[in-house]
């Protein structure tokens with residue numbers, strides 16, 4: 416404090432910055448060293464384990480009122496959070512559908528937070544990189560460079576972005592100004608009965624209601640039945656509805672089925688519908704040389720949702736919405752008030768990225784995607800997708816060859832549904848397989864999930880994992896047979 420401040424009775428201001436940067440530096444080095452070890456040794460740890468009571472209890476501690484040394488804060492995080500992860504970075508995690516993250520992406524998240532920019536917009540480097548990553552997504556899918564797009568929190572939000580533009584373009588009125596109640600004929604959206612649940616939420620949030628999303632039956636391969644779709648559209652027109660949008664799925668969450676995107680593009684054109692593709696699972700197959708043909712036609716969509724935190728393994732969260740008509744995209748969201756008006760020069764010049772979605776403040780999601788793409792190159796990511804699809808075929812072969820294992824169907828992409836079948840039916844068969852799934856998790860061996868396909872219960876393996884090796888799949892099959900045999904012969908007593 417200098418003499419003037421002292422005379423005025425002023426004390427030094429507080430800040431969140433440390434008193435001693437050298438301390439923080441030492442701790443940060445330790446955090447990074449631990450983080451590298453954590454990823455290097457992930458294979459040696461259980462996929463998942465139940466939290467003991469004292470760890471659970473830590474999360475009901477009250478709001479801290481007084482300070483604690485950062486070392487102690489980090490020690491607690493190591494003991495609780497870091498020791499009991501979901502497990503999706505593990506080579507034998509195949510539950511639901513998610514990526515397995517990567518170290519470079521984690522560095523990207525760290526640097527994004529250090530640099531601290533708000534990607535709502537403005538004239539700064541992070542904003543340009545955000546747009547560049549959107550442009551790279553267009554290029555990966557064969558979308559025109561003139562298309563619009565935005566990075567969002569994930570696939571669900573990316574789908575909402577696409578469906579909002581579809582609703583506004585097809586409403587026939589200024590729906591932003593007058594709302595859905597002013598729409599003359601009720602809009603109808605279409606998707607297969609295998610459509611992801613986020614579309615239901617989207618329809619509800621858009622004020623159209625769940626019933627406005629008509630679920631169309633699927634064929635034997637669980638792809639949307641094009642003839643049934645056409646008939647539904649005709650029927651709805653006759654009944655006074657306005658068919659507005661067809662949602663194609665490139666990779667269903669149940670089995671990885673890919674709708675016939677070429678046929679849907681053609682039908683949407685003929686019927687004057689918006690063509691949206693939910694490509695959260697499969698859009699990125701477009702970069703995989705062996706399998707890209709499976710998603711041919713995706714580049715004809717009016718909008719696409721894709722998910723870099725799945726098959727690009729970006730740390731959560733990052734999704735991307737692409738909209739062919741950039742003006743329609745901006746027209747659905749832009750509300751730039753005067754205090755955010757663009758200046759001809761300086762920080763507030765350039766585009767406001769918040770004009771392409773629902774958020775105002777936006778995180779610097781682009782950096783983690785950008786750094787990993789730059790380090791490895793897009794071709795490596797394409798090969799990793801091919802590798803996962805080949806591993807699914809390998810696993811299907813192991814299942815077919817194993818005693819008492821039954822395969823639901825040959826995998827289309829990277830999802831394999833199977834079960835242990837010692838000659839049971841119905842609920843007994845489901846209970847046995849559920850117990851196998853739970854023991855695989857509880858014994859830290861592997862994480863799978865389960866689902867219903869054609870009305871039957873199956874275990875489900877989704878290999879979106881750059882750490883999985885064939886030996887992991889060998890182990891899965893071996894352990895499933897072991898557990899299935901144990902449970903079937905000993906009843907459901909814990910092993």
Ligand SMILES: *Cc1c(COP(=O)(O)O)cnc(C)c1O
Nearest residue numbers: 512569570571611613668695696
């Ligand atoms: C994962 C997924 C979503 C939702 O994406 P999030 O990133 O989890 O929000 C939507 N559709 C499909 C087909 C998905 O697999």
